[in-house]
Amino acid sequence: xxxxxxxxxxxxxxxxxxxxxxxxxxxxxxxxxxxxxxxxxxxxxxxxxxxxxxxxxxxxxxxxxxxxxxxxxxxxxxxxxxxxxxxxxxxxxxxxxxxxxxxxxxxxxxxxx
Amino acid sequence: xxxxxxxxxxxxxxxxxxxxxxxxxxxxxxxxxxxxxxxxxxxxxxxxxxxxxxxxxxxxxxxxxxxxxxxxxxxxxxxxxxxxxxxxxxxxxxxxxxxxxxxxxxxxxxxxxxxx
Numbered sequence: 001x002x003x004x005x006x007x008x009x010x011x012x013x014x015x016x017x018x019x020x021x022x023x024x025x026x027x028x029x030x031x032x033x034x035x036x037x038x039x040x041x042x043x044x045x046x047x048x049x050x051x052x053x054x055x056x057x058x059x060x061x062x063x064x065x066x067x068x069x070x071x072x073x074x075x076x077x078x079x080x081x082x083x084x085x086x087x088x089x090x091x092x093x094x095x096x097x098x099x100x101x102x103x104x105x106x107x108x109x110x111x112x113x
Numbered sequence: 114x115x116x117x118x119x120x121x122x123x124x125x126x127x128x129x130x131x132x133x134x135x136x137x138x139x140x141x142x143x144x145x146x147x148x149x150x151x152x153x154x155x156x157x158x159x160x161x162x163x164x165x166x167x168x169x170x171x172x173x174x175x176x177x178x179x180x181x182x183x184x185x186x187x188x189x190x191x192x193x194x195x196x197x198x199x200x201x202x203x204x205x206x207x208x209x210x211x212x213x214x215x216x217x218x219x220x221x222x223x224x225x226x227x228x229x
Contacts, residue, residue: 032214043117043204043220044156051215093214100146100158100169101206101218 004088009108012078020073020107022088027068030093035062035073036101037084044087044103047073083111115140117207117221118187125227126195134190134224138207145188146206146218147180156204162188195228202226 005023012018024033034049048055048062050071055062061074075082087106118137126132138145147159161169162182173180177195182188192199202225206218 030214038156043223044206044218045220046217049215049217091214099144099161100172101148101156102158103148103156105155 004090004104006086006088006104006107008105009110011110011112012075012082013112014080015077018075018078018082018109020075020086020088020109021070022072023070024088024090025069027090028092031090032093033062033064033068033071034089034091034101035060035086036089036103037086038106039081039084044101047086049091078109078111080111080113083109085109117205117219119203119205119221119224121224122222123225123227125229127229128196129194132192132195132199132226132228134192134203134205134226136188136190136205136207136221138188138205139209139219142207142209142219144208144210145182146208147188147190148204148206150202150204150223152201159190192226195226197228200226200228 032049032051035047036044037047038044048057048060050062063072085106085108087103089101120135143164145162148156149159150156158172160173160180165184177193179191202223204220204223206220208216208218
C-alpha cells in the first residue's frame with residue numbers, strides 16, 4: 001500500500017489560512033488522495049478528495065502537485081472548531097484493497113484564538 | 114437525513130461478558146465498515162461488509178470477534194468473552210456504493226467500550 005507522511009503537529013492562529021502538507025512519493029496512477037479529520041471524541045469526518053486536479057469544496061481546498069507526489073490541504077480561515085487530527089489517505093481505485101481506509105498518525109492541528 | 118447511527122454510545126462490560134455493538138448506515142447505503150481506535154492509538158480497519166456478505170475481514174482478530182450485516186436491520190459487531198484489551202472506541206462507517214478509489218465513507222459517533 002502506498003504510504004503517506006505528515007507532520008505530527010501544526011499550529012495556526014484563528015482566522016488565518018492553514019496549509020497541511022502530505023507527502024506520498026510512492027503514489028500510483030490510480031490512487032485517489034483523501035483527507036479526513038477527527039475532532040476530539042468524535043468519529044472521523046470526510047473533508048475532501050482528489051485524483052489529479054486541485055479541488056475545492058465548502059470545507060477546504062486540496063492542492064495536488066503536478067507529479068502527485070505531494071498534496072496540501074488548505075483551510076482558508078481556521079476556526080477553533082477546526083482543531084482536530086487531519087489524516088491524508090491514499091485509496092486505490094478499482095481494487096477491493098482500496099475500500100478500507102488506512103489511517104496513519106495524521107497531523108494534530110491546534111488553533112490559537 | 115440521518116447520519117450513521119451507532120448504539121450504544123458507551124458500553125461497560127466485565128471480563129468474560131459479551132459486547133454487541135450496533136450500526137445503522139445512512140439511508141441508501143449498503144456498504145458498512147468497522148474500525149477500532151485503541152487508547153492513544155490510530156484508527157485501524159477491522160471489517161467491510163455488504164448486505165449479508167463479509168467482503169474483507171482482514172483486520173478482525175481471529176478469535177472472539179464477529180460481524181454481520183443482515184438483509185434487514187443494523188450491522189452488528191460482536192465481541193465474545195471480552196478482555197481489558199478490547200477497551201476502545203469502535204467506529205462504524207457506511208458508503209453508498211463500491212468505487213473504492215473515490216467513494217466517501219461517512220462515520221458514526223462511535224461506541225466506547227470499557228471492559229472492567
